[in-house]
Amino acid sequence: MGMGYIGLPTAALIAGKGIHVHGVDVNEKIVNTINKGKIHIVEPDLDGLVHHAVKQGFLVADASPRKADVFLIAVPTPFKNNFEPDLSYVEAAARMVLPFLEEGNLFVIESTSPIGTTEKIAALLFKERPELKNKISIAYCPERVLPGNVIYELENNDRVIGGIDEQSSDAAIQFYSRLVKGSLHKTNSRTAEMCKLVENAYRDVNIAFANELSMICDKAGINVNELIALASRHARVKILKPGPGVGGHCIAVDPWFIVSDFEKEARLIRQARIINNDKKDWVMGKIADAAKDFEKQHKRKAIVACMGLTYKPDIDDIRESPAMEIFSSIHKKQGNTLAVDPNIASLPGVELAESSKAIMDADIIVFLVAHKEFRTLQVAAGKIILDFCGVTSQNG
Numbered sequence: 001m002g003m004g005y006i007g008l009p010t011a012a013l014i015a016g017k018g019i020h021v022h023g024v025d026v027n028e029k030i031v032n033t034i035n036k037g038k039i040h041i042v043e044p045d046l047d048g049l050v051h052h053a054v055k056q057g058f059l060v061a062d063a064s065p066r067k068a069d070v071f072l073i074a075v076p077t078p079f080k081n082n083f084e085p086d087l088s089y090v091e092a093a094a095r096m097v098l099p100f101l102e103e104g105n106l107f108v109i110e111s112t113s114p115i116g117t118t119e120k121i122a123a124l125l126f127k128e129r130p131e132l133k134n135k136i137s138i139a140y141c142p143e144r145v146l147p148g149n150v151i152y153e154l155e156n157n158d159r160v161i162g163g164i165d166e167q168s169s170d171a172a173i174q175f176y177s178r179l180v181k182g183s184l185h186k187t188n189s190r191t192a193e194m195c196k197l198v199e200n201a202y203r204d205v206n207i208a209f210a211n212e213l214s215m216i217c218d219k220a221g222i223n224v225n226e227l228i229a230l231a232s233r234h235a236r237v238k239i240l241k242p243g244p245g246v247g248g249h250c251i252a253v254d255p256w257f258i259v260s261d262f263e264k265e266a267r268l269i270r271q272a273r274i275i276n277n278d279k280k281d282w283v284m285g286k287i288a289d290a291a292k293d294f295e296k297q298h299k300r301k302a303i304v305a306c307m308g309l310t311y312k313p314d315i316d317d318i319r320e321s322p323a324m325e326i327f328s329s330i331h332k333k334q335g336n337t338l339a340v341d342p343n344i345a346s347l348p349g350v351e352l353a354e355s356s357k358a359i360m361d362a363d364i365i366v367f368l369v370a371h372k373e374f375r376t377l378q379v380a381a382g383k384i385i386l387d388f389c390g391v392t393s394q395n396g
Helices: 009-018 026-037 046-055 088-100 117-129 150-156 166-176 189-220 224-230 254-261 267-298 322-334 353-359 373-375
Strands: 021-026 059-062 070-073 108-109 135-138 159-163 185-186 304-307 337-340 364-366 386-388
Touching: 009 021, 009 059, 009 150, 021 386, 026 046, 026 059, 046 059, 046 150, 059 322, 070 088, 070 150, 070 166, 088 108, 088 117, 108 117, 108 166, 117 189, 135 166, 135 189, 135 353, 159 166, 159 189, 185 189, 189 224, 189 254, 189 267, 254 267, 267 322, 267 386, 304 322, 304 353, 337 353
Parallel strands: 021 059, 070 108, 108 135, 159 185, 304 337, 304 364, 364 386
Antiparallel strands: 135 159
16 A cells, blocks of 8 residues: 555565555556556666566555555654644545455555554554454555665565554564565564654664764864764764764654654654754855855846755655755745756656756855765856765865
8 A cells, every 4th residue: 555665666566576556656657657568657677677577567556455464554644833744645545445445354554554543544454344343454664765875775674563463563574574685673563653763763873963963063164074073983983974964754754753742752753853954044145145245246136056956866756855855945035946856757847957057157166965966066166065964075
């Protein structure tokens, strides 16, 4: 259920094992694209895997579910209002499969979820279908993959699997053992849910430390990249690189799930989220200051090239992307702003510029995402460069 950035690679991996997969998505365009043996996202090796699975008849996409042995839920779990988790997509997917559930089925949630979600969905299923109580297995098994390397990591990374009971955990482990070469770690559903949230909160806290350092070093007149390289020479210190904020559907979202349930206790986790969100405003302020200085000196508005729009390098995903938010804000206030991203073919409402031409036309070049293509670009002398992601390592 869900043929997005995780659902489609998961479906393709399962189909590649010779297992028939019925992939469900409410987006008709996505369904049609998959059934043509094509993909709608950028992910290495995925296109060939999907093409082969569709051609061999092991993968079929549809707008509706059908009877099956295993049901995997891989739909979005965004937040709403004051960073409260929105489980409406998970609940909707569960209700869609309700009529098709049968005794002996395995129902697994892979969507990142707040603690207690698996139990809540189990209660929903059993309320509507009480005859299934103790007759089906329900478990939680979060993905832990890196976009750009999803296929390899889906198969080789360890997985944490937690059922609502012992039988459910065992059934889920038996299923995933057919797909995963990494170790399968058995626990309960609440611990598995928290494990996923903690992994991303840990990364968010460490990124916040790097981002806070970059702002301190800027004020102190210190090159943050040099500082981090030197400090990380310590045997027990490994500082991450700063950036313009934190994006993606996991790290920028999941820590709020913990904060929402444990508001008084999750103080460090909350502060990390605030720091990483504030970094976007700090970056926008730096760009605005550079544009004002240019206008004073040259008596005209500067042309600003925003290099990179995705939330991380070498992918096409703009979910929760700080770079995209920075571009939109600068373009609205400043105008004369070029959007550049070699990994995005098109973007509604945005005219994308080619990398080398943007470098040539722009007065201020702002590196927001460290795409590999940017590292070989030749920038003419006299251009103002603001590097917030370490492409040139000029500043943080």
